[in-house]
Amino acid sequence: MTGHLRITVTCILTLALMSTFTLSGGAQQPGPGQKVGIMPPGGPAPRAVDGKPDLTGMWWPNRTGIPHVENTGADVDRAALRQFDPAVTPEAPPMFLPDAAAKMKAMTATQREAAKGSVNCVPRGLPAIWLSNTYAVQFAQTPGLLVQLIEVLNNFRVIRTDGRPHPKYPDPLFHGNPSAKWEGDTLVIDSIGFDPSTFVSNNGSWFHSDELRVIERLSRPSRNYLQVQITVEDPKVLARPWTSALRTWTLVDGQDVKEFYCTNNPDLEEFQKLIEAGK
Amino acid sequence: MKLHIPSFVILTLVSLLSLSAAAQQDGPPYTVKPLPPGGPAPRLANGKPDFSGHWLPNGAGQGVSGRFGVDPAARGTFDPKVTPELPPAFLPGAAAKIKSMTEVERELARSSVNCMPRGLPAIWLQNPYSTVIVHTPLMMAQLFEVLNNWRLIHLDGRPVPKNPEPWFHGTSNPRWDGDTLVVESFGFDERTYVSANGWFHSEDLKVTERYSRPSMNYLIVEITVDDPKVLERPWKSAPRRWTLGNGEVYEFYCTNNKEVEELEKLKDQEAGK
Amino acid sequence: MTTRTLRAIAAVSALVVLMAAPSFAHHSFATEFDGSKCRDFTGTLTKIEWANPHGFFYMDIKDPDGKVNNWSFQTYALITLRRAGTSRELFLDNIGKEVWVRGCIARNGREHYAAAGSLKFASDGILRQMGQLQD
DSSP states (O other), X not given: OOHHHHHHHHHHHHHHHHHHOOOTTOOOOOOTTOEEOOOOOOSSOOBOTTSSBOOOEEEESSSSOSTTGGGGXXXXXXXXXXXXXXXXXXXXXXXXXXXXXXXXXXXXXXXXXXXXXXXXXXXXOTTHHHHSOOSOEEEEEETTEEEXXXXXXXXXXEEEOSOOOOOSSOOOBTTOEEEEEEETTEEEEXXXXXXXXXXXXXXXXXXXXXXXXXXXXXXXXXXXXXXXXXXXXXXXXXXXXXXXXXXXXXEEOSOOOOOOOOOOOOHHHHHHHHHHHHO | OOOOOOHHHHHHHHHHHHHHHHHHHHOOOOSBOOOOOOSOOXXXXXXXXXXXXXXXXXXXXXXXXXXXXXXXXXXXXXXXXXXXXXXXXBOHHHHHHHHTSOHHHHHHTSHHHHOOOOOTTHHHHSOOSOEEEEEETTEEXXXXXXXXXXXXXXXXXXXXXXXXXXXXXXEEXXXXXXXXXXXXXXXXXXXXXXXXXXXXXXXXXXXXXXXXXXXXXXXXXXXXXXXXXXXXXXXXXXXXXXXXXXXXXXXXXXXXXOHHHHHHXXXXXXXXX | OOHHHHHHHHHHHHHHXXXXXXXXXXXXXXXXXXXEEEEEEEEEEEEEEOOBSOOEEEEEEEOTTSOEEEEEEEOSOHHHHHHTTOOHHHHHHTTTSEEEEEEEEETTXXXXXXXXXXXXXXXXXXXXXXXXXXX
16 A cells, blocks of 8 residues: 555544544534534633642644544535634734844745655654644643643653753753743743754744743633643744744544554655755 | 563572672762652552652652763662563464564564554553643542653543453552552553553453552552453562652654665565565 | 672672663664774763763763874763763863763764763762663
8 A cells, every 4th residue: 555545544544533532521523514613612621639720631733623524525614614703813924033034034845845844753842842833732630740642753742840950951852851830721832952853843944043942821611612822932043032823723522633653654755856856 | 371580580680699799899970869759658649649740760850861870779669689580481373473572573563663652551561751731639640751652541530431442551440458549451552551561362362550659759560460361370570660750751762764764675685585 | 808808899790781771771782882892981071962762971081192083972872861860060061071981983984983881970989880882
């Protein structure tokens, strides 16, 4: 079986599984033509034993609460496919320093493509895991600990929520070195020390320096919503810090985060050939 | 097929014995020692044992590789003298297939070399790095330090698909047997190995894990491998003991793997290319 | 040589053998490297490549003819080094400084490339284990 055929078959099987296994209270996969809008808030958020909002759950990166709803043939409200409404909470573009902007402009389209995590299978890392991720994440929360299971590439993060300070000599990591604490009902995760090979967003050009600092603000305003706001500081790349809109992820009931390993990737080889040919 | 015991294992055991004898004479020179049991195991809200923790595959509750002063008693996950582990009994066809692999081919098939996910059950049998477990009444998340991979086992009684896709960690069907969590898994990706040295598996592989936490600092994992197309009879591991670590789990992505290239060159050289 | 020294050497060799206990050997040294071609290297640390599955460090080493070559040495996985108390910071602090390392060269004949066993930075003289030079 070729790679692409295999992936296609996998997708079909996944969809078949999704549509046949509907659990009590679980997300219904809509049929063709069925109308799908923004998922309702769903009442108050559950609380953990320590009284903090419980972020535990499987979260989908748009406001439908239905994984891969675009592939079901349903009549989906365009607004529901977005994480925020730019008319209400506009998101300003990042302001790059002249050198950084020039470096980005110098990249060819093929180079940019080969640098994308979705193409080269290098972990997206933080904050791209929030800004450029079309697959699910799952949280498991216990007092003092938040664990994030990231569907794409089957990666995880372990976040201690006890406010412990950053390490003195942080290793460069894909998800950085977090220092996290609750501010009221919002979990604030402040991370430094990032692997140089990641991009801030998955467009393959917004690179970062060793001074990248990412602040995540996570909250669960209601049962079905997870809100994520990202601030990116990088004094060697950005003229001023960039803050995302309040982006909404929605709860997926009764389904599973799936295994997604990148073990069959012919894309990169093809792009490398193109890059070589262009030299 | 019986696996013969390599001479280095015997050497290791001999030096292990002589070293502990010497240690008894001179007083313990060890700075890394076995972790004591540490009081009763925590319980979940539903009364079942809570397996949450940061677990290391040794008896020390901390790193033991690359260090001096480690008590040999703190190194392994079981004592073969107390709970011996039998070698797997391969069917003749499987044994012949394993034997036909060259040393370099076997090496290239190891996940520690080729950076493919270990998968189940190798993640418990062949993994020198730590595992974090987050356990609630409804789920058990396992975070494997090596390759930064996770596995999620739902404990909410949701139905298990009959014909699942082949996953590296299979599809899990858990149940409680008293204070032991029994997880039966099937439906595995064909590319994983049960353990290093060429022990491959068929599509009929079934893995049973038995988890228990006899005390605060100990997690016991016992693995049964059933594979009627490869094994004459199911193979059962010793009850292997993980010990509680300090919670520091590191990022381990395989992003700079030069080993495959070097071994491929060696393979070509050996084949006279 | 005193009895104490002999005992220390015996203990260290036994430990080195113990480090090769099969449940901890995550990959086979002997397949990739030649245990009969090991030697001591002294040189200057030039750079590190701190990524998994193995870290690499580079050293400028003078060969017997006086020619300087840049060698690369493979280490344990970074977690293993860190749990044993060897941090990336320690290596960064020793760039440009003298290092002694015991290493064995690759079977496939790749030049100026070896697996690292034990190592000492001239700056602190502490013996550290970087990898195992046997199965």
